[in-house]
Each structure stands twice: as structure tokens, then as C-alpha cells.
Amino acid sequence: MAIRTRAPGASAAARARSTGAAARSSGSPAVKRARGARLRAAQQPTRLPPGIASVLSVLSSSAVVVDSNDRVLRASAAARAFGLVKGDRLMVSELAALARQVRRDGEIREGEFEVPVPRFGGRSTSFAVRVAPLGGAVGGGGLVLVLAEDQTESRRVAQRLTNLVQDLITLSRIQAVEPVPDPRPVPLDMVVAEAVDRCRMKANARGIALTSVGSSGLSVLGDEDLLVTALRNLLENAVAYSPERTRVVITTKRTSDGHAELSVADQGIGIPERDLERIFERFYRVDPARSRATGGTGLGLAIVKHVMAAHNGKVTVRSAEGAGSTFTLFVPLRSEQVSTGVALIPQTAEPNSTGNAQEALK
16 A cells, blocks of 8 residues: 655645744734734723612622622722722632632632731621622623621620520529539639630730739639639639730739638729629629620629639629729638648749739739
């Protein structure tokens, strides 16, 4: 069988002629004009139809429309204020990725994002997001609508309700078992360590140092969880009502009448004298507006009072407006410690780890 082949020279010549013709064609004025028109069209942002712009302007959500090149065509003032949009770009990478997915398959998607907002001190804001295509007939196709709803306030309310329910359950539990029915030995060092650990994150967020001073090795009979709850409530109040970058001091010591004494001293706003007798009542608030801002339930100090009653102890307070407050828990020591005594060893939480609470605050 004969096989016909094409001469290499002829093939090369043909390709050269074709390339030359293409080059002459691409350099023609008509081709250049068409190429320039396509380039200008790509550089020009897609125009959003007036009707859609009017609808977006009345939405309460943060609204953003992006085109097929991920450029922002329209963004509400809220979207820019929250930092979701800067210039013509989405600044949250997760949102941009979600918009691309919706553009590719046309499926509506939802999600939740935590976004730090610089203008609000860098605090995270929670958004519920819904992303949908606007349809091929709108704006030449490829447009995507992003709606972001600020959920921060609603979540804060749901959390306050949760805290309120938990505090009511705790208060009911304490009142049902006064005094503690099955007391066990409880090392106060563990109570202090656990309460401080639970409050450390809130304290660090406000630059407040939690310092533990005084004696170690003290032990009482009671319920460890309830004692931790009481001390934690005092610490959370101290942190909530203290200026930033101050100190809260927890002092542990033994009294001459056989009690363990736990004091929490702060450098906060203090409590007016007229309110001192009522602050342990349920839902009593010295400053209702400030209490709402800090997320308190109004039951914290009532819980402390009942925990102390369940342990045959008491809670006292010393305070003055503008001079801080000191709350003190008194709990009976275990009988063997009262009769034989215990070794008192200074704790070392921070450099100033000796002396009483007020001295440590100076």
C-alpha cells in the first residue's frame, strides 16, 4: 500500500502564508476598533437597573450587588459602615466566595458570619447572610445580591434570657437545699482558682487584672459548685462595673472566730449608700441602664446571699461612690482547722501578693 505524505517544505510555506494573512487581518482598522470596544466594555461597570436600585434603598438589611467581575455595583450605607464593602470590593472573603458559588450554579445560599467592625472598637458583629442571583435578564447577567442582617442585638437578648433562666434555676436549687444537705470538704484554693478561671476572659477583654492574695490551705464544708458560683458572681460584677485597665483583688484569710473570709475588692464606680441595704434583693438594680448594658440578670447578688445562708455564712459589702466596692464572704472553717489551726502560706498570683485587698489595689 502506498502512503502519500506532504512535503515538509510545502506545509511550512502554507502555515507561513496563513500566519501572515492572520497578522494582516488582526492589524486592520475594523479589528482594532472591535478589540477596543470589547476592552472598554470590560472596563465599564455593569449598570444596575433603576428599579432595583430603588428597592435596595429601602431595605433595612445591609444590601450589596456585585457584578460578574466581583465588583460592587451598589452598597447600602449600613454595608459600608460595618466594613463589608470598601470602594467597589467586598471586604469579607467568605462573602465574596459565597457570591461566586451562587453566580456559578444559580442556587440561593445562606450563612452566618462573625465580622470585626473597626469603627465599633473591633468588636465582632454577627450577620445572617442570604445570597441570591438576580437573573440573567438583569444588568446583562451575572449579578448577585447579598443581604446581611445584623444579629448581634437579637443574640444578646437570647443570651440574657438564657442567663436569666439559668440564674432562676440556680436560685431555686439553693433555696430548696438550705442548708447544704450533704456538705463535703472544699479547699478554698480550688474555689478561687476555678472562679478566677471562669472570669478571666471577660477581665482580659477589658484589661482588668485579677489578683489573688492572702492565705492558702483553708478548707470549709459545703458544696464546691455553689461556692464557685457565689465567688464568680462577685468577680463578674467587679469586672463589669470597673474601669478598663484596673485591678480586682481576691483576698483569702482566716478570721479569729473560726471563719474563712473571701473578699473581692475593685476600683469601680462604687455603690450609693442608699442602695447598700437593697442590692441583695432579687432584680434590684442600682443603675438599670448600666445593668442592661453589662448583660446582668439582677439575680447575681441574691444568689450569693442564699449560697452563704446555705453554708451557715454571710456576705457583707463596703462601698462608696467613686471609691470602689469590697464584697466579703464569711464561711465557717472545717472543725479540725478551727481546733488545730492550719499553716498560712502567702499565695503568689502577681507581684503584689501580700497584704489585704485594699493595700493590693493601691
